[in-house]
Amino acid sequence: MPKFPDFADKRVIDRHLDRLDTRGVARRDFLALASAGVAASAAATAMGWPAVAVADPSGKIAYLAWSASTEYNQLVGKGAGAAAAALGMGYTLLDGQIDAGRQLNQFEELATTQATGGFFNILDGSALRRVSQLADASKVYFGAVWDSLPWFTPFDGAGYYTLYANPEEDVAHRGVSEALLQAVSDKFGGGKVVALTGSPGGWCETARNRGREEALAKFPNIKLVDQLPGKWLREESLRATEDLLTRNKDIVGIITQNDDEAQGAIAALRNVGLKAGEDVLVAGADGTSLGAKAVRAGRQIATSGNSPVFTGALFATRIFDVAHGWVPRAAERQLYWRATVVTKDNVDGYIDRYVDNGDTEPFDYRRMSKVLHPDDWDPQADLYPLDLERHWLGYPKPADWSPPKAYAEARANGEFEKVKAEYADHYKIKFDGPSPNRKA
Template identity: 30%
Template sequence: MKKVLVLFSLLLLVSVFALGATYRIGLSLSTLNNPFFVTLRDGALDMAGKLGVEVIVADAQDNPAKQLSDIEDFIQQRLDLIIINPTDSDAIVTAVEEANDAGIPVITVDRASNGGKVVCHIASDNVAGGRMAGEFVAKLLGGKGKVVELEGIVGTSAARDRGKGFEEAIAKYPGIKLVAKQTANFNRAEGLIVMENILQAHPDIDAVFAQNDEMALGAIEAIKAAGLLGKIYVVGFDAIDDAVEAVKKGEMAATIAQQPYKMGELAVLKAFEYLTTGSIYIPVDLKLVVNE
């Protein structure tokens, strides 16, 4: 599959250079204060370099108002396409609709928009990832125990979908009780504070599912400070470097791996493809059927 995508992109590159065309693409990220989105940006910029297109990056700093302003600036610059990683799936709708009105195509990445026209959405299956985390926690606990969920930014599709998958999974185990669910906004410092407060009310919990690794790492610091390291399982989401290291050290039980670099690469590749051909090509694996 990777060879097919590379070959396809090279063919597109040859055709565009033959026409003498260049594209300017806006990349609006929810935050660059999270290693996950830094890696996503790097993948996007590296693919842009391979394709000979310009990608202009804007950091919304987890502020929906700033993200709207950034995208309006992209629209004023008459960029060819805008890739958006929304801070909030509802709040971003206005920005998407403004781009639609200006005739600028939009691609969303990692988090979806709850409105407006988007030509392509690139993301992991967050429901499946949440479900994977829930099943793993249930296995660790033998189907019985008290668990806590640290929620991401309320209103984002990632938070909604990861929570849905996790809660669906643990709901199959009557012996598992979700005793607390609080938002820490995908932020490590907030994860620490929220976890400290939860431990005051529920010092006897058995496991924590954090909807991203930044919150999970903050939770681990609170657990350490309470002298409970090794007594509470922590599962994160994203597999950022610090989380993988925490898993290796035995501080974190697991993290659900995504591929942010590939997301960034794919977002720019699909943007380039759409601008070049007016369509999005999504290959589906073939299957050989034979008489057994």
């Protein structure tokens, strides 16, 4: 067995950093990598022994957004870029321009550049099967948020599909819808509401619709009379809202599926001489900057505080960690996080941390990393394992479907409960509290 160098010696570390391709790995990180079992592998590579390198040659990650025109995707990109910079990695945002084929081509091109990885907000979840094949062939890690091929899991995509994660959307949108419906009851005593949906058939739309319906069931004095797809876009939602207002009289509320849609609805109300927040109440989702500011201004009743910046940071950090030797357990490859319902009562704190925060980043990105902080990592959100049966509620199972073996074993042997408890124990920097970077 070869004898490894003394990594307590600064000169030894510097010598290996010089010899290895270590873009993105600073001296101060090297010992943290060693604690994750990677530094020894790096030394082996430098000495000619079979092993993996410390970092991918390009040290670059990409966010493959279905459209860069939405504020949500812009903010996800902001979070991914900030986390990548903190981790010493390169970063790029790729605009899918509302074209699933383009997104697939972008990932294929990314794979040929030997990038470390990328993550999707993909327009058509069915493309993830092909993405998984490309990732395994090129050894490029990837993750996905929101939509997916129903019942398709990271386990079906083999080892390089490292993370599928979302806010628990039916719960989040139920809370947002209840806030709007309660406001409608308080102000108007009930009445008629309409809805803007997302992209028909997608998981996010389905989950948010379910949450909305669960909320409506609690308010028999309020009736949902009509709905049209806003397709997550402001202009589409403006036109859809104009149609809804033409088709339905005496509307007192509009439940939309994201804050870009809410902005479109607010603009449509203004165009016909109605005031959002006074004549008609509006709710959104995702916790974008414009959404939060609309809540504070009274034009919007509520949004779900997912923090798009957190989305970007979560996936960027995961790709960094797996590229540097950390191996997630089965229960860690599919995750939910708990969003907050943002209303006039808590919007000021949300804006202070996530919107009007200047140069103060809302998260300690390096502390999200289990490689850099093996003992005191902090998810900085309430993260917990995703239940497949609950997640795909309403989608018929394929005839030959059965739970992936690793997933089933993790459910049976208590790994799910262990991971949930472990993440809760490490969750110190609260999602709805002040930024960890804000000076006292």
